[in-house]
Amino acid sequence: MAQAKKLTVYVLAVFVLYTIIISPARAADLVQIGFEGISSAARGVGDFMTALVN
Template structure:
């Protein structure tokens, strides 16, 4: 039975995330905030791009 390397990577990542949350919850909250800001900015950029495409690609 070979252990799937993807499963190992997921377990290691989960342990790391739990370690960060337990040892420094304030910094973990900052990381989550930064992540959601990045996702929000990416969604806004995709929306702007789609609007630009819908308008015929004019500048």
């Protein structure tokens, strides 16, 4: 089981590096979309917590 996890992490790392090398602009777009999603989720949680306090 540990070897499967290690192999999965290795394959994922190779895929990420391949994507960055082949299409850096698309990779940057995907990272930006990811960070915008995280930011939006954090903002939503903050708004929810503020509504609970008030």
